[in-house]
Amino acid sequence: MIPLVLMAGFLGAGKTRFLTTLIPQLLARGVRVRIVLNDFENAKIDAARLGELDALVTPLNGECVCCGSLRELLDTLQAVPHEPGSVMLIEANGATETDELLGYLTTDSTLMHFTLPLQLTVIDAARWQKRWWNNRLEAAQTTTATHVHLNWTDKLSPDKRRAVQQSVAVMNAGATFTTPAEFAATLQSLAESVRATERRAPQGVDQAHRHGHRHTHPFGSVALPLPRVVERTRFMAFVQALPPAVVRAKGLVRFVDQPANMFVWNRVPGRRKVQLDESSPHADASATALFIGVGMSVDDLESRIAMLASAHD
Missing domain, CATH: 3.40.50.300 (P-loop containing nucleotide triphosphate hydrolases)
Structure with missing residues (x-):
């Protein structure tokens, strides 16, 4: 690379x-x-x-x-x-x-x-x-x-x-x-x-660094998959409670009360409200969270996403 x-x-x-x-x-x-x-x-x-x-x-x-x-x-x-x-x-x-x-x-x-x-x-x-x-x-x-x-x-x-x-x-x-x-x-x-490595893993997660329990992402952004559908109020609370290391967060999401609809979600620093815009993505688009910041703990972010999934299950 x-x-x-x-x-x-x-x-x-x-x-x-x-x-x-x-x-x-x-x-x-x-x-x-x-x-x-x-x-x-x-x-x-x-x-x-x-x-x-x-x-x-x-x-x-x-x-x-x-x-x-x-x-x-x-x-x-x-x-x-x-x-x-x-x-x-x-x-x-x-x-x-x-x-x-x-x-x-x-x-x-x-x-x-x-x-x-x-x-x-x-x-x-x-x-x-x-x-x-x-x-x-x-x-x-x-x-x-x-x-x-x-x-x-x-x-x-x-x-x-x-x-x-x-x-x-x-x-x-x-x-x-x-x-x-x-x-x-x-x-x-x-x-x-990285001389001997031709390509990195997709979705912005550096798999070579995922062996440690407390993985900290040192770069500008990381993308992680969200559950296929989530409960709307719990998702809003999840976004608003993101740690300070996350400067910007956005992505795609589907809600339990509207599972056929995809929304673009966006949280901008200084604004408490999460912006939602209905989207018509490609057929293979999946629910995703893109986090932008420095020193973000991927383990922590994945744990928070896992709690969203378990809450729906």
């Missing part, structure tokens, strides 16, 4: 700057680098800049890869050949909603030649949470990260830098703070560990 990394960060945070340091570190470790670079207007400019560092770069100009350019991104990733010892980096533009994108990267059945995605969020430490109405987006990009890099720290006093790091840690206790050199070592180790 190929390690897959989503790079996020608000506009001007320094994602491309991070890459210009990371790429030589990876090449020095014998790791080949592929990059999909998404930006509104200057993707081709940055692609040329990164290509000079001996990386294979595909520019995607235009809309965010989480929405308008999503199909182009998925088509690009699907065409990537299985090359052991390489990594795939996606530099998303600063307006990207990472939770939705992680869901696609995790569950798309055509991307099984990639590992479950890591997410590196680059943060402009000098402007952390000083973006007015865009603070929510910056926070959301941080909440789903597995790794965080604080950029532009030379502009801060040691006390201010510690304060920013503590603030980020409160927002996402499961993320690892990293540097380009440390992240290069992480990717090299991951590339070596």
